[in-house]
């Protein structure tokens with residue numbers, strides 16, 4: 001690394017994360033400002049969602065897309081998919097700045113990558129948005145069922161998280177029964193709401209919190225979940241904390257407050273510092289289901305769509321998250337390492353093995 005570069009130099013950041021390619025998309029006419037990050041394509045094309053978010057700074061957007069795309073590499077690897085890792089962020093307020101022209105222009109940028117990057121929904125985007133992108137490029141999944149796609153991946157993502165929760169319960173309690181367990185679901189958007197539904201169907205006690213008060217009221221009423229304020233969630237004595245909003249909610253401050261035995265949710269990059277906070281959770285005896293292991297249902301849905309969608313196969317692959325989580329927990333226990341380190345080891349081994357396979361022509 002050149003020594004005369006500031007530590008926040010873009011190139012230094014790319015080197016630190018090990019990215020293959022990062023594309024900056026700027027189109028003043030539509031207002032598009034986006035970053036597409038392709039982390040690794042050893043296992044296949046880089047697939048990852050497009051997040052539409054009002055980042056405070058460009059630096060924050062870059063950090064997010066670099067972190068998220070790297071975890072997509074690991075997510076697909078551990079789920080056994082033939083996909084690499086990528087992600088995109090569009091900078092803006094999804095409720096105000098989203099237009100057909102902006103999304104289609106973004107689609108043109110994806111088209112120019114010739115299949116090296118394939119996208120899908122993420123926070124701030126939905127199947128309708130994918131439909132616009134689809135008008136410009138075929139390299140998009142999660143398009144509506146009416147257009148031959150698999151639709152919203154959120155229910156499958158929630159099923160995967162539910163399987164991860166069950167695997168953790170099995171580890172702590174000896175059986176994987178959710179009934180009677182108490183769960184805090186933070187963020188009741190596309191995935192969070194579906195998770196609340198699955199938990200309530202098996203009679204878990206569910207607490208919910210969201211920055212959107214109206215939505216909290218609706219979901220609370222619909223499923224019989226108890227609404228709590230976002231400020232007080234770490235004061236609640238629940239068995240499980242399921243972060244389903246944005247990343248970095250697990251940090252030195254919140255770990256100090258957490259009273260649960262299990263953390264398992266859908267949000268990407270839940271640990272503010274993977275090594276430090278993974279170890280802190282291990283030391284405190286909190287079982288952490290690595291986010292990218294248990295939230296792989298969404299990517300599995302997208303992968304199925306690329307392979308010719310089969311609901312049955314998608315469900316089977318998603319249910320396998322139970323066993324994938326169990327494998328991570330076993331390795332963590334056997335080697336006395338954090339669950340994130342254990343998951344990374346399993347994912348990195350698969351990538352290294354397949355790189356070796358692909359070295360022969």
Ligand SMILES: NC(=O)c1ccc[n+]([C@@H]2O[C@H](COP(=O)([O-])OP(=O)(O)OC[C@H]3O[C@@H](n4cnc5c(N)ncnc54)[C@H](O)[C@@H]3O)[C@@H](O)[C@H]2O)c1
Pocket residue numbers: 121122123124153154157186187188189190191192209210211212215230244245246247266267268295296297298299
């Ligand atoms: N949608 C998928 O298929 C999928 C798949 C895998 C992982 N994920 C991840 O799961 C998380 C949720 O995804 P989603 O599709 O449900 O997004 P979403 O935008 O539908 O929902 C996010 C919810 O979190 C709420 N929220 C935002 N900040 C909050 C805060 N500080 N505290 C409490 N609530 C807050 C929002 O109001 C919203 O209701 C994201 O991190 C996403 O990357 C989603």
